Amino acid sequence: MSEKLLHIAGLGKAFGGNVVLDGVDMAVARGEIVGLLGPNGSGKSTLLNIATGFEALDRGSIVFDGTPIEKLAAHRIVGRGIARTFQLPSMxxxxxxxxxxxxxxxxxxxxxxxxxxxxxxxxxxxxxxxxxxxxxxxxxxxxxxxxxxxxLSGGQKKLLGIVCALMGDPQMLMLDEPTAGVHPNLRNDIVQALLRLNAAGMTLVVVEHDMHFIQSLCTRCVVLDRGRIVASCRPDELASNERVAEAYLGAAAHQRAEAAQEAFA
Ligand SMILES: Nc1ncnc2c1ncn2[C@@H]1O[C@H](COP(=O)(O)OP(=O)(O)O)[C@@H](O)[C@H]1O
Ligand SMILES: [Mg+2]
Structure with a gap:
């Protein structure tokens, strides 16, 4: 089925003068498992925060299951069927x-x-x-x-965050770095749990850095670089995608340059 469950169009967000999302168009079909990738600071968490009502957008529209949600408060968005987990869960x-x-x-x-x-x-x-x-x-x-x-350990807190998100029977679950700080043994268990949820009909959007995790879970990957989407492809196409390489190498070069500047300052 190609029905779009989530449709983000022209999404823009700046913090002060810092443009963090710069005209993001992104659609997620029912039943997909979309990996949202990109270097640190590329705007992934901000996109999740806006889609789930934790942050206001400056411009653009977000339609979920046929209803505009960009002006709704977080608890109303949960009521519409989008749940989320946090990068750093606190209990x-x-x-x-x-x-x-x-x-x-x-x-x-x-x-x-x-x-x-x-x-x-x-x-x-x-x-x-x-x-x-x-x-x-x-x-x-x-x-x-x-x-x-x-x-609980950091990894177990992440799992509990997923449990809490699922208590409201969401149609879509957005996860922000579910395996960061999680023991490698537990990562495969998380993949299996997420695959079971997906098989039961849940649509997933996952911000993640672990490539093995992405490859074993996602049906499609969307790559953000400095607030813009530079690629949308299958996980096995990431390695050969020039725009993806550029995003990560560019970020690495930028960080090296910043580190060098700091070292010589
Ligand atoms: N509440 C905020 N206030 C000011 N700047 C923010 C805020 N949230 C995020 N940012 C900035 O937005 C940029 C993108 O951050 P974020 O969305 O967390 O990136 P990612 O999750 O891809 O690492 C960063 O430069 C970050 O400092
Ligand atoms: Mg983040």
Whole structure:
């Protein structure tokens, strides 16, 4: 199916004088697993932040599942079906892993709800508990479900971030560097978990640097360089794509030049 689930057009964003996204056009079809690549500072996280309502855009449009979402607040975008994870997840110190997952549920009820409509509220709570337990199992967090979330390793926090994102049954999941800081053994487990989600119908957009991860997961890669898209190709075409090489080599040369300037300053 070639139906576009997400359609970003003419997206522009600057922080002060720093133009970070410069007319980005990007479409994601239902069922795709798109890798969003590019050197550090090329605008990947900013693109995710804007698509999920955590940052406002300066210009352009974003349509998700047929509805413009660029003016919606983050929680409304979640309600429309886009969930996300963060590059650096932070966890509440006093809650258990299970409690954090439960807190991310959309089936939350206040005390009045529980008192006034006890049966539906309890049913919803039980359904959320069952869902949290299933997702914790699928993302390998079952053994640590009663530990404080803050005690998890960096990699486990990333997995818990995915669990939380999935509690609302999104149509699309956007992941910001899901394997950065994650033990290599765990990376393949994350790939397998994401492939299972995709097989069940979820569309994925993944910001990632690990090439092995990208190759084993993505159906297509989009490469950003200084706020512009310079390539859209299959993962196995990345290595031979000149624009991609230029983006990474250019960034490396730029960083070397900056380092040299600092060293001689
Ligand atoms: N909230 C912000 N305020 C000011 N500058 C920002 C902010 N967020 C990102 N930037 C800048 O935007 C550029 C792109 O950042 P980012 O989107 O995080 O890149 P990437 O995720 O590709 O490494 C960087 O120069 C960064 O310093
Ligand atoms: Mg980033």
């Amino acid at each position: 509440p110190t006093r809650m258990s892993v299970m409690e954090v997952a439960m807190a991310a549920s959309t089936a939350r009820h206040g005390v009045w709800d529980t008192l006034l409509r006890p049966a539906p509220a309890r049913q919803a709570e039980q359904a959320a508990r069952d869902k949290a337990a299933r997702l914790l199992r699928e993302l390998l967090l079952e053994p640590v479900r009663d530990l404080p979330a803050a005690a």
